[in-house]
Amino acid sequence: MINIAIIGAGRIGHVHARALGARDDVTLTLVCDPFEQNARALAEKYHVKYCLDPDEVFDDATVDAVVIGSPTQFHVDHILKAVNSGKRVMCEKPIALDLESAKRCIDELGDRADHVMMGFNRRFDPTFSALKDRLDDGEIGDLQQLTVVSRDPAAPPASYIAGSGGIFKDMTIHDFDMVRNFLGDIAEVNAVGTNVSPEIAEQGDFDQVIVTLKSRDGKLATIINSRTCAFGYDQRIEAFGADGMLSADNLTATAVRKATSTQTEAKTAVMDFFLERYEDAYRIELDAFLDSITIGGAVCPSVRDGYQALVLAEAAARSAKEHRAVTV
């Protein structure tokens, strides 16, 4: 039996707690959040203890593994303390807001970095992972171009933007990981940003970006992002290969279609938002993490992948600012 603690009792904390219920070999035993109201709500729902100070988690010898969903600025500290106290760790993205901290984390972890999992949940989405598996099986020959469309239904409040590290580290980071997942190491990053939201522009951040990446072996990828999307959570991938194309459509809640005098085959609205769209992905992700504990072996994506995604985010930010390609 694996005893799990969750640090961060927000929305994702609840998602992870619910997913734990599906396994017989794991027990949620402790919940931690500095906001007592949050900590208590989650703890009571699952009839477990809670604490306000993460050190109580690291000091609790009965805790085997920690799922870290604290604010990004604490990630490196929490990862290191958890690992140093002998616990297995899964941490939400991004690893940090600055490369220096991320580098320090990787360096201090050394070989142990291979066992610290980063929460790039989209790798575990059934549609995206099926697409990847079929690509790896050679169904469309060698991959040549990858297009990742990722648009959020609505922009977060200005206060969130301020501490987010910017769109590349906060939002595009998922897509950087996806591109690395498909294309491997990246050699060059080109980014262009713009604003439709004056509020976000005022913060010095973009709300729409397009990033073109070239891998070391010359493959191309495009990421198309927007902080707002009138039709919901637009999450699509197209993998263009030598022998064909595999594409991942948006998901809808039902398979109902409608025809009227002005249109036909209209599907219901796109699933909105990430907790709903990626509910399966979160569960399968947690399973992969737990399996890495019970079965053993390195995790994937690891904290090293988190670092590499951050490298791309920094490169993209520089590219967009300096209007030039940035070599990685």
Added chain:
Amino acid sequence: MINIAIIGAGRIGHVHARALGARDDVTLTLVCDPFEQNARALAEKYHVKYCLDPDEVFDDATVDAVVIGSPTQFHVDHILKAVNSGKRVMCEKPIALDLESAKRCIDELGDRADHVMMGFNRRFDPTFSALKDRLDDGEIGDLQQLTVVSRDPAAPPASYIAGSGGIFKDMTIHDFDMVRNFLGDIAEVNAVGTNVSPEIAEQGDFDQVIVTLKSRDGKLATIINSRTCAFGYDQRIEAFGADGMLSADNLTATAVRKATSTQTEAKTAVMDFFLERYEDAYRIELDAFLDSITIGGAVCPSVRDGYQALVLAEAAARSAKEHRAVTV
């Protein structure tokens, strides 16, 4: 060079006249319609002669072939006169409104019936004929069930209904031919009719029918008809075979799709109506008729197919009236 005359200068007459323009080996030379206004309009558009009396067509030795689009009650008379004066004939469906006349036509034609073509244009629709070809190529194994959905956008006026011979002979006749095209000879017909239109009910006709047919070798087909359809001209086929299914969707004018907050992937409206939806089919049909003249050989569908479709229409009418299966 084949000299063609068109009898009936209505909408279909114009469609056929336009389609003739695509061939170098055929010339429209004469147009006939008892309504001088109609005859003149079509004739002037194509710079040809016109007449009001069909006998002038049959008596014109320079006319090689006749496309008959006169009202149904004249079909048998026009077919026989045209063939007897040595002309090749393509005639719009149905062959007649009563089986007796149709039978007389077939009998008098004898072997020549194989060269009189019936205008079941849907057999020539690129989508339906591609589906049929792929079925014949064995792509989905033996056909087991056929579903034909055929709904008109709007009911014709009551005056038309009165002289139409009823929905089975006027509308379902196309679908009976399609079922025969896919399933071969039919053994049993089951029909159920209903009304959403009080006007049509008053005429003693149905405006919605469902017909189930069983072929001699036990295959099943369903025809779903409606005189009205809010979303346009609903023309679909599903062929269910031992190894899979081939289906023919509705056509839309463009490939544009739309996503909003309430729906996604909405296609533009279904094509409406038959002149637009089946424009290619009319052209390819006429080509097949003309090729049968220049290249030789029997036509398909012939007037015999027209007779068989009428047999099914009569059987369906009896089945719906007597609430029982009718053996053919």
Added chain:
Amino acid sequence: MINIAIIGAGRIGHVHARALGARDDVTLTLVCDPFEQNARALAEKYHVKYCLDPDEVFDDATVDAVVIGSPTQFHVDHILKAVNSGKRVMCEKPIALDLESAKRCIDELGDRADHVMMGFNRRFDPTFSALKDRLDDGEIGDLQQLTVVSRDPAAPPASYIAGSGGIFKDMTIHDFDMVRNFLGDIAEVNAVGTNVSPEIAEQGDFDQVIVTLKSRDGKLATIINSRTCAFGYDQRIEAFGADGMLSADNLTATAVRKATSTQTEAKTAVMDFFLERYEDAYRIELDAFLDSITIGGAVCPSVRDGYQALVLAEAAARSAKEHRAVTV
């Protein structure tokens, strides 16, 4: 807290047991199956007691509600005993294999019939129920025609067919309930059957049927069934209304599409089979049953709906046999 017993520890028993886990207000306490191996397997999985004799369930005063998944011939007996011992009941379809038993059950239950739920799980499928809700909201005006396509991926073994009561009671029964759900009371049934399977023909049963139903207010419905379907579990509905059409497509496991030189937009295979396709439906169905206990009120569909579906199944069997419409 509601204490639940499950009678019948087969596949559906496991589905229901799993679905119970999602609720905090219900506990599985007892499992019953005459085959000890089955009973023990399910009981051990959920750490509960088991018994071999259903009377132990009915005699257990701590059991509040019973989910009956026993073979059909025991349904009426189990329903009556459970209700008579004061328990709430949800029973798998069909209510019985003969109308007489079903009638006896309804009669003996009297008013209590409104609280005995029938397991027509498809009413609870998110896609079908969303379609129904939107129809009820008037999105496409009055319903005029309903098409239900229901094909199983593979025929059950001959031994199952023998005790199934025939395709109409065993398979079409779900579709009869769906038609009643959409059209209300049925006035006339027309059925045609055929065989592609010699084994099933030998048993005197059909393996493909088409049923046309007419409601009391003149609406039409078609059911298209096949015991086998090469492309999986074909479960679709089209509701054609005065102002448009709502249709329910098949579900696929992922939203991946593929394009090659010979095809485009190919989706992954259709979900196969009912445990997978209707997993959500089973869960929501059980929820509706449990809510009827905690919140109160009549259930829907009730055992009366089970009876009416059986009436249609008998009518269809007679119609197919006697080649005539059967008035209900």
Added chain:
Amino acid sequence: MINIAIIGAGRIGHVHARALGARDDVTLTLVCDPFEQNARALAEKYHVKYCLDPDEVFDDATVDAVVIGSPTQFHVDHILKAVNSGKRVMCEKPIALDLESAKRCIDELGDRADHVMMGFNRRFDPTFSALKDRLDDGEIGDLQQLTVVSRDPAAPPASYIAGSGGIFKDMTIHDFDMVRNFLGDIAEVNAVGTNVSPEIAEQGDFDQVIVTLKSRDGKLATIINSRTCAFGYDQRIEAFGADGMLSADNLTATAVRKATSTQTEAKTAVMDFFLERYEDAYRIELDAFLDSITIGGAVCPSVRDGYQALVLAEAAARSAKEHRAVTV
């Protein structure tokens, strides 16, 4: 009656000649191609004269308008001579291979440039123009991001590449015009290129490029190009607006779909190649040109649009070479 001459009797010459046949107010009177075999073939098909020297076209006072499909290096010369001899002109893209020649052309034409049409046929494609019209009608609010996917089924021979001016001027030029059509004036161009074809790499040209453009008012567009595409001629557009998205799918020859045990809803292959995919566009384009003569008014796109597209092509080439954004 407008007398038309066609310069260049290749594939496009035939397409234009065929399209002329649909109009009553225009006559093809002269065909010109330095390769007599080509000139004669086209001339004989339409029973018109031919010449080998374009000057004979310009000197022929009976010729009212010229459709120029000569090799790109002659475009400017032919445009200027035709206009200077009082003829109306439609010229295939691109206007020239170097900006200097194009500039000279525009300058010499002066106001007459507004009446010289450039053959950016895709603007007239029914799907793309319907999408544009709906966008202009405000269906999805203000445009924010445009994605243009344009992949050719197979790369041209190395000999063609050599004289093509490079992928940006030869292939992407269509997409640059499309982006300008949607976004208006462009401020910045970012291009990245790569090679999957060693033959094309040897020529110093890319065979896959991704171009990101930013308009003067800050809107973003992405162009995704490939010289090869295993699944055919991939021609799609997505317009993402403040209130929704309009997208243009690929076209297929028929509306047949196929389901098997491994896939469902597979459509037939994508239309291949431009003569087939854009047949309607070529016809409507020519109509627009002819209407500009008979009805009067400036043409759109004009040779000025041809110049602007070339500006973007040059900027993209520089951007890809210098790994930096190029301001336009």
